[in-house]
Amino acid sequence: MDGTSIILLNYNTKELTRMCIESIRAHTQDVPHEIIVVDNGSKDGSVAWLKQQKDVRCIFNKKNAGFPKGCNQGLAIAQGSELLLLNSDTVVTPRWLSNLRTALYSRPEVGAVSCMTNNCSNYQSFHVDYTDGDGLQAFAEAYNRSDAAKWERRLRLVGYCFLFKREVYEAIGGLDERFTPGNFEDDDYSLRIWQAGYELLLCRDTFIHHFGGGSFVRDASPEVQKAKYHAFRVLCTRNKAKFLAKWHVPDDFQALGLEEVFPGRQEPRVVRCYDLEAIFDREQARREERAKRKAETAKQMRTPVHDLPVLYFSSDRTVVGREDLEMVGFADHDAGPVAFETGVDGLRLDFRAGVRLRVPEGAFHVRIGDAETGLWFFDGDVSGKVLVSMEKYAIRWQVEVEQGGALVFSHTFDPQGLDVFFDLSETPLGTSLMFLPYIEEYQRETGCHAVCRVKEQLKPLVERSCQGLALADAMGADAYAVYYVEAFQSEPFFCPDDCRKLAWQDICRSLLGVHRDPPMLSCAPEQTPALGEPPAPVADGPGTGQYICIAVQASGVEKCWLHPLGWDMVVAALRAKGYRVLCIDQDRIMVQHGYSVSLPTGAEDFTGARPLQERIDLLAGAACFIGGPSGLSWLARAAGCPVVLISGLTLPQSEFLTPYRVVNPAVCHGCYNDMRVDWHKTFCPYHHGTRRELECMKRITPRQVLLATERALADGRAAQREANH
Secondary structure (H helix, E strand, O other), rough: OOEEEEEEEOOOOOHHHHHHHHHHHHHHOOEEEEEEEEEEEEOHHHHHHHHOOOOOOEEEEOOOOHHHHHHHHHHHHOOOOEEEEEEEEEEEOOOOOHHHHHHHOOOEEEEEEEEEOOOOOOOOOOOOOOOHHHHHHHHHHHHOOOHHHEEEEEOOOOOOOOEEHHHHHHHHOOOHHHHHOOOOOOHHHHHHHHOOOOOOEEEEEEEEEOOOOOOOOOOOOOHHHHHHHHHHHHHHHHHHHHHHHHHHHOHHHHHHOOOHHHHOOOOOOOOOOOOOHHHHHHHHHHHHHHHHHHHHHHHOOOOOOOOOOEEEEEEOOOOOOHHHHHHHHEEEEHOOOOEEEEEOOOOEEEOOOOOOEOOOOOEEEEEEEOOOOOOOEEEEEEOOOOEEEEOOOOEEEEEEEOOOOOEEEEEOOOOOOEEEEEOOOOHHHHHHHHHHHHHHHHHHOOOOOEEEOOOOOOOOOOHHOOOOOOOOOOOOEEEEEEEEEEOOOOOOOOOOOOHHHHHHHHHHHHOOEEEEEEEOOOOOOOOOOOOOOOOOOOOOOOOOOEEEEOOOOOOOOOHOOOOOHHHHHHHHHHHHOEEEEEEEEOOOOOEOOOOOOOOOOOOOEEEEEEOHHHHHHHOOOOEEEEOOOOOHHHHHHHHOOOOEEEEEOOOHOOOOOOOEEEEEOOOOOOOHOOOOOOOOOOOOOOOOOOOOHHHHHHOOOHHHHHHHHHHHHHHHHHHHHHHHO
8 A cells, every 4th residue: 555554552542542533534634544543452432432433444452462562463454655653642733644754755764753742752842832622733734834954863753653664664573562561662663773774853844732641641530540650650660671771772872872872873963854964064164173273272282382380360259270270371372472571681561361470580579459449469479480360351450579679660551552452253243243342442441552353254344333443363462461352151260250140231341341331333234135036925014015134043052942833933924914034044054952943934045154244234124133142133233123132041131122022931031141050061951851941942932022023113114204204
């Protein structure tokens, strides 16, 4: 039979099985199929009902044979070209099977596929808001759109909906009955499929409902239900032990990669399946470049830059750790030898990595402190040492050196008329746009000559919008002081406070030591962008002739809006009102921590490595911009575009003020600003690995985003009317 054999097991779940079969009948008319039900000795009237179903092939066991054996019975009589093990406590939805078959036959290597649901482990589920069958079908009608960009390779699939090719079944056989009555047979089958040379795909473009626990723990009596649940946990423990013994893998096998299970096989990455080679090549190139830079830095740091031993000192605000020394050591090494003569033989001073003072051998007493507070950070006798402060942010340093009890040198930090070098070469786009006006303010307040090192893509923007700042690719020989500019968490050495507890203006002021808040950066367009014709017709409506820019990605996936249908619904709603929707991310897809974020359905593809000025031109003409706490949101603000900023990860003080900020305060949120969390080491600190993982960005609803967008558009229309009058 050229079609699908759908195999269900039933054990005293008559009503659930009936609902499942009725949903198959309603939503599988586009695919040839047969329905096979194996009843495991039910006593709830299931047998009589099943015998009445003329389109269902049945096997009736006199007693409960368990899940693996029951499935094998169904597989043995199946006639389809592909075989589907489907839990009887599921409700299928429009296009569910056609979507899965499209993925299954997308490549010869694909052996089996599964889909998304509301109730499952292994990151195969997400939170849903529907409350009844009509809501489920409406949700799935919008969600179930076949999209190869939403297929993910997986090492293992949970078997509540497990579709595989007949050739796979013929190659590896049925389920392993040692796992009777059930659990871990799907883990085992997944690895056997990989072992046979096939791959698994999780189809994030398809959703069905799963009640969960249909045959194991469902019971009307709470006491019986509790007892069965305990037995279920015992069974899971026992079968896991069998699985580990069979495959010789450690207890945490679910975190292993394919290479660790099957040496020599390519690692299955949880990514979408189009343009994979380009994605992997790009990520590999980035990793290699980072590794190369790290190796070069390590090699350089093994070569001393000073001719005398180094003595680090600080304000004693905190205990200095190894990582702190590595960071300040890098800055000191990057600055090279202490630069400037002081007039005292062998005594040299600069401010290129905090304050650095080379003290020759002799009877010297040194005091180094803060001229603003009058506090001394260092006060002691020194001979034949290079003193280097741990603090690298802006301090008005006071340096005094005595020899033989007499003051021989005194200097107060004063960059007026001198070069000060600001290093933003590793600083993200948004943080760079945040700091640049404050660097200009530093130049105004101190009278220095500010020189900046920025990323290549940022140079034209700085030249056009920050004309008072000079650009250079390296620190000049005359640099009086050097500052590393970033929103650091490593207080108190590169910034006086952990930046997560400060408003963004306070970050800039405290790191650079300025006293006033300058106007935010403004970037003017150069020309009206040529958009061309939309690839698909847009409805007539209030937005006809206008466009909206969106960016669905950010520097980290935790900053991305992760509602499963959110972007698609927002784009569809805006297009229905006549707006074109342009996605201006750099990449069509990003992959991190098992999440993939890509170009939404219906959005026009304006992604790519475009010059920032092109994006400014696009943003300046847009009705509004929608995105997360990313550099493109800061760029949209600089271009004068109203910003709908979606962020549950950060609190409002972390970004610029916008009246169109979107957050769901009813769920866990704002943990980026939680001082108990180390974001260098922690991903979703409170709910990682649970159903609530990243709920701050998953449970912001499309309705919230659309309401904020409508406010932004309405304000824009009002401003336009006022301008016309």
